[in-house]
Every structure is written in structure tokens, then in C-alpha cells.
Amino acid sequence: PWEEAEHKDWEAERMAVYAAQVDCLDQNIGRILGTLEEIGAEENTVVMFLSDNGATERYPKAKPDGSFYLDNEETTWRTDGTRTKPVVPGVMPGPADTFGGYGPEWAHVSNTPVRGYKQSSFEGGILTPLIVKWPGKIEETGGITHQVGHVIDMMPTCLEIAGGEYPRKYLDREILPLEGKSLVPIFEGKERDGHSALFWEIVGHRAARKGDWKLVGRTGEPWELYDLKTDRAELIDLAAQKPEMAKELETLYRDWSERCNEGR
Structure with a gap:
């Protein structure tokens, strides 16, 4: 608790520096948007802002x-x-x-109510916002959608917006097909036909998600299963109660992992 903090001035300064950095970022994004307006490119530019991960407790x-x-x-x-x-x-x-860095205490504040931090596959590590400005297409200012997306969706989204075509070869080498799906339907206020399953892995932190069911676990440790619809904070492990779902997600994860490591 803040009341028990031994060095309140120092702790407050750490958060103040973080807040100042966020303010600096915000002001400079405003400069970019202002420049687009000045040069007459605002109506023909899509702006997407994506955080790369949750708060970090490391310093x-x-x-x-x-x-x-x-x-x-x-x-x-x-x-x-x-x-x-x-x-x-x-x-x-x-x-x-x-x-x-501002340490685990402030990172916990930043990530509340979700669990975990950067480099974790809990929601605190991977649940991030995507803010999009697309004049003429996104009509509702300040609108919010809870449809699930993934960073792999960014390339197909940009290709669809720009009318581009994904190449099949580069320097006579076959290019792997896109795994993402365009986010444009979501931007247009429609329900998107999303991913059947999504996967994450970083330094041994693993996760698989299918619908609202999510499997999480570090390499060498037991898998944990959560129902994100009722337990977004990932506090109630249902792996023992739902072994079939846990096994299904584990199989999907291992198939994905093996495919990603082919040729390495």
C-alpha cells in the first residue's frame, strides 16, 4: 500500500517521469496529426497506434x-x-x-485489473489497445470494439487499405503466406470472421486462445486454463475442471509451435 511506502518522494518521481514520457508521446503524435492536416493529407491517411505490450515491472x-x-x-x-x-x-x-523503470508496484497499477507484465503471456503482458483514425470510414468518434485482433493482422489490414497485393516470392524464394486477417471489417463497424485460434510465445511464456478460452503456461510448468468471458483477470484456473478443453488448446499450441520452428 502507498501508506507503507518507505520512499514516497522517489516513488512518486518515478511515476511522474513515466507520466511525462506519455505526455511527450501524446504531444508529438498531435504534431504528426497536425502536420497531416496542414499538408492536406488528413483525409487520405489512416493512422494506427498500437502499444507493443503491457507494463513492465523490470528495472x-x-x-x-x-x-x-x-x-x-x-x-x-x-x-x-x-x-x-x-x-x-x-x-x-x-x-x-x-x-x-517504475518498478513492479507502478506496473501493477498500470495493468490493473489484468494479471502479469511485459514478457508474460497473461493478459497483463499481451492485452494492448489499438487506436485507429480513418476519415470517411470510421464514423463513430471514440467508438470502442472488443473484437479480438493480433499484431499479425496489421499487414493484411494495410494491404487491403492500400489496395496492395502480398507477394508470393522474393528473390526467387517462396514467401510464407499471411496468417493474419484484415481488421478493416472491424473498422467499418462490422463483425469480423476472426481467428479460430491465436498463439503467443516469448522466452518460455506460452499461450493459446480459442474464443474465450485461454491456455497459459511457462515452459516446464503446468498449463493453466482460463475463461476470459467470466475471468479476465485470469485468477480461476479451470484446467482440472475442463481437461478436454485444456488438451485441445495444448494440441493446437504444439502444432503451431512445431510449424513455426520448421526449417530452423
């Missing part, structure tokens, strides 16, 4: 010699080699000689 940790590491032995992330200050109370984040 550089101090080493005894005053340098830091982020799950590795890096001592600086600056291109000029300058050592950065450790992320510890008393060192306020923000200046060029700092490199930090």
Missing part, C-alpha cells in the same frame, strides 16, 4: 560498484559508454545519466 538494479544490470551484465545503455546512476532511492530518475 535496472544497482551493483556494488555503482553500475547496474538488467538481468544481464550490461553496465550502461548509452552509446557513448557513460556509466549511468543506479536505480535506488535518492537518485531521482529522468536526467541523461539515469536509466530506470
Whole structure:
């Protein structure tokens, strides 16, 4: 709880820096949109803004010699080699000689009510917003849809909007077919014929989703099964109660994983 935080000023500063970065991003997106309007391209431009993952709880940790590491032995992330200050109370984040994060507590605030963080296959790691501006096509300003999409849908979406055609070959090499589906029907306010199943994997964090059923598990650990329709926070593991569904999703995941690793 905030009342029990030992270094309130430092913790507040970490969130303030994060908020300032979000504000900076927002202002500069506004500059881009303003420029499109100034040059007369606003009505002929589709703008899509997508977050890449949920909040991260990771941040550089101090080493005894005053340098830091982020799950590795890096001592600086600056291109000029300058050592950065450790992320510890008393060192306020923000200046060029700092490199930090806002920690698990603020990450939890950012991701509430969903579970997990960046690099997790729980919703806290993969549930992200997509904001789209398409003059003449998206009529409802501020409209919200809860239809499920995936980053693999971005390419077919752009191809459909631009009237492009996905190539079959590049330099005499066969190109793998697109696995995504265009999001254009959703943008037009229609119900899309979505994916029969979707899959995720990053550094051993795995997930498969079919409809509202989602299977989650790290490599070497038991799978967990959740009904996202009634349990978006993924707190009630139904793997024991629904073994057939868990097995079906596991089989789908393994088939996908094996196919993705072919030729490696």
C-alpha cells in the first residue's frame, strides 16, 4: 500500500517521469496529426497506434560498484559508454545519466485489473489497445470494439487499405503466406470472421486462445486454463475442471509451435 511506502518522494518521481514520457508521446503524435492536416493529407491517411505490450515491472538494479544490470551484465545503455546512476532511492530518475523503470508496484497499477507484465503471456503482458483514425470510414468518434485482433493482422489490414497485393516470392524464394486477417471489417463497424485460434510465445511464456478460452503456461510448468468471458483477470484456473478443453488448446499450441520452428 502507498501508506507503507518507505520512499514516497522517489516513488512518486518515478511515476511522474513515466507520466511525462506519455505526455511527450501524446504531444508529438498531435504534431504528426497536425502536420497531416496542414499538408492536406488528413483525409487520405489512416493512422494506427498500437502499444507493443503491457507494463513492465523490470528495472535496472544497482551493483556494488555503482553500475547496474538488467538481468544481464550490461553496465550502461548509452552509446557513448557513460556509466549511468543506479536505480535506488535518492537518485531521482529522468536526467541523461539515469536509466530506470517504475518498478513492479507502478506496473501493477498500470495493468490493473489484468494479471502479469511485459514478457508474460497473461493478459497483463499481451492485452494492448489499438487506436485507429480513418476519415470517411470510421464514423463513430471514440467508438470502442472488443473484437479480438493480433499484431499479425496489421499487414493484411494495410494491404487491403492500400489496395496492395502480398507477394508470393522474393528473390526467387517462396514467401510464407499471411496468417493474419484484415481488421478493416472491424473498422467499418462490422463483425469480423476472426481467428479460430491465436498463439503467443516469448522466452518460455506460452499461450493459446480459442474464443474465450485461454491456455497459459511457462515452459516446464503446468498449463493453466482460463475463461476470459467470466475471468479476465485470469485468477480461476479451470484446467482440472475442463481437461478436454485444456488438451485441445495444448494440441493446437504444439502444432503451431512445431510449424513455426520448421526449417530452423
